[in-house]
Amino acid sequence: MRIVKNGDVHVSAPFGMSRREVDAFIAQHQDWIVEARKKTADRQKQRTDFFHQLPLTTKAQKEAATERLRAQVEPMIHKYAIIGVSPSVVSYKPMISRWGLCQVKDHSICFSLYLLLLPDWCVEHVVVHELCHLIEPSHNAHFHSLMDRFFPRWREARKETRRVAKAV
Ligand SMILES: [Zn+2]
Numbered sequence: 001m002r003i004v005k006n007g008d009v010h011v012s013a014p015f016g017m018s019r020r021e022v023d024a025f026i027a028q029h030q031d032w033i034v035e036a037r038k039k040t041a042d043r044q045k046q047r048t049d050f051f052h053q054l055p056l057t058t059k060a061q062k063e064a065a066t067e068r069l070r071a072q073v074e075p076m077i078h079k080y081a082i083i084g085v086s087p088s089v090v091s092y093k094p095m096i097s098r099w100g101l102c103q104v105k106d107h108s109i110c111f112s113l114y115l116l117l118l119p120d121w122c123v124e125h126v127v128v129h130e131l132c133h134l135i136e137p138s139h140n141a142h143f144h145s146l147m148d149r150f151f152p153r154w155r156e157a158r159k160e161t162r163r164v165a166k167a168v
Contacts, residue, residue, distance in 0.1 A: 046166040125157035
């Protein structure tokens with residue numbers, strides 16, 4: 001049994017278990033459900049609060065954030081030219097679902113403006129991550145070996161990013 005983001009309860013029951021047994025199981029775990037729902041809601045609030053630190057509703061706010069992030073990211077892309085790839089286009093959008101996105105087809109990379117809320121070395125980690133994706137699209141052993149080579153502290157950076165952004 002688990003709580004999904006919108007607060008719904010998802011139950012996986014063994015094949016053959018009756019509806020009544022499932023209902024009884026849920027009834028027995030009411031306290032757990034209430035507690036788990038509260039935790040889910042708290043976590044989501046922390047996450048929402050995190051993103052609200054950087055208001056990006058107006059055009060002017062987005063433009064200012066884009067300029068700030070571009071100034072931070074571009075030198076990093078130059079620094080990591082040693083990886084041997086260069087993106088065709090780099091764009092910046094207010095994405096909350098991910099920090100970066102790369103299109104292997106046209107070698108373009110898009111970064112989340114909310115990177116401005118992360119420590120510098122975590123931003124650098126995202127930049128290297130996306131650049132390595134231009135060589136290896138999957139998160140496989142080859143990809144991890146590239147990360148080990150160009151950004152050895154990638155595991156630590158990933159952990160710190162999750163901690164700072166309250167993402168679980
Ligand atoms: Zn990735």
